[in-house]
Amino acid sequence: MSILDVRDLSVDYLTEDGVALHAVENLSLRVERGCSLGLVGESGCGKTTVMMGLLRLLPEEGRIVNGQVLFDGKDLLQRSEAEMRKVRWREISMVFQGAMNALNPVRTIESQIVEALLLHHIVNDGQAARRRAGELLELVGIPATRGSQYPHQYSGGMRQRAVIAMALACNPRVLIADEPTTALDVMIQAQILELLERLQADLNLALVLVTHDLGMVAEMCADVLVMYGGVAAEYASSDVIFNNPQHPYTQRLLQAFPDLEEPGSTLASIPGTPPRLDDLPPGCRFEPRCQCEWREAICAHRPPPLVEIEPGHRVACHWAARMV
């Protein structure tokens, strides 16, 4: 049984005039214990919404209209808010996008880690909690003595590591890392990745990595889910995604990254922008930007279903489905 199994999750955002915008539609993903999944896609394609949705932390305007989030076989969407509070952080924790913002500027790093420990009764006295906070900081390579400092006294990379330490406070089984390396320079990115990789192996974490960075996914994740405009475009093992992509969007996305073997080749860009949520194309969401030579009339009219074209390789594309 997978530790995290999201089935047909759909999230709407309600505008002020009561119009529902379909931010995420029928998204399914599955993470095995101790494995990792990469969630990639352009900004605004619903990656963070999916993660917030499965933790039930959507903003007020967000509605989960459909689907199941099975954690260890039990549906999180059926839980009460109080039960949910126990699951969050204790079982599924999250490294938030932008470390500076995720830390309260007027409280020490230590006190913010201690808060999680005490709230979940991992330890019950302050002394032990502080000791554990120190251990967690050491685990991510920050001297325990620096726990009594404030976020502004940390460097960017340290803050990110502190946020990771915080996420690990309650020994979660699933860790969601939402763009853990944005706004960090390449060296620090590499450090953070190494850290995540090490922690994942040591603590047997199931890791969901939300990112723009395909290189990071290639390095770390067993499976990759490519999202476009709120739906899944392609879902397969990272080996397949990088070596045999079938969805035109995945193909273009990969062409947009430099290839070490062909340093002289020019990088392709995908003309156009992702669809606006209030103006989604009726057919395939990628159709307006798709330059695939086999594009046909049906692409503009009917949304392609996610089809398993070979074991473990799902694609939402009329053309790719026909090729099987």
Place this chain on the structure above:
Amino acid sequence: MGVIGALMLLLVVSVAVFAPWVAPYDPYERVQVTPEQILTPPDPQHLLGRDDAGKDVLSQLIYGSRVSLTVGFTASFMAMVIGTTVGLVAGYFGGRIGNVLMRVVDFLMVIPELPLMLVIIAVMGRGLLNIILVIGLLGWTYTARLVRSQVLSVKERQFVLRARSVGASSVRIMTRHIFPQVLPLVIAQAVLDISVAILAESTLAFLGLGDPTLVSWGNMLNFAFERGMSRRAWWFLLPPGFAIVWVSLSLVLIGNTLDEIVNPRLRTHHLFDPRRMIAPTLAVRPAQEREATEPT
């Protein structure tokens, strides 16, 4: 400026605390006076003269500071607590709860405060406690608005979301994560509120609604005014007025400085430093030019 204000306030507070030692006479003591002893101008025994009952004005002034400060501090503390709570709840929960609370605030804000206080005190009686309650219960609206507006922005920050996902309850998020962010503003506002409360107390007393059993600055003004002393005995009228100004000024100086410290945007921008100004300001334009442009 803040330091000057603090020193000014310190002086008043220490005088109020040590009133029995500082004051030359006890204003609550019954005195037997002869007609020659009333309303005497200042002399070495009575530095600020005597009032219409033959009592020492300086001693009354000193004891009066106790009432003013008590009312000022307790009422503004009350206002601070109520205002912060309402502001936090209204800002954090928003929606219907927030709307209802803010309409209550609007409602209290549009009612002219002074007449309302007068009516309430007239009905409830003129005790010190009633005066404190009235000032405190009517003075929290601005703090509530201020706190709410801050909370609205702070609660959208990501650490609040993180705290929620850690499992913190709403109360915990409000008290531990959001409150510390708005506290500096609240304190600055509370200091300014003290002077408002002191002024309100003096106004009530001046209008004859102060606690009649206590010597307060407002009461002194009231007696002096009612007995038509403004022309005849300045030493009876001026000192309490001056004392009120002194305390209010000191608090405003402190409050503004605190405000500037906690709200750096209020500090003048370096480009507005007069030494760096390139364009001449209105004030330094030549006189003829000003006359030419301004209608007479």
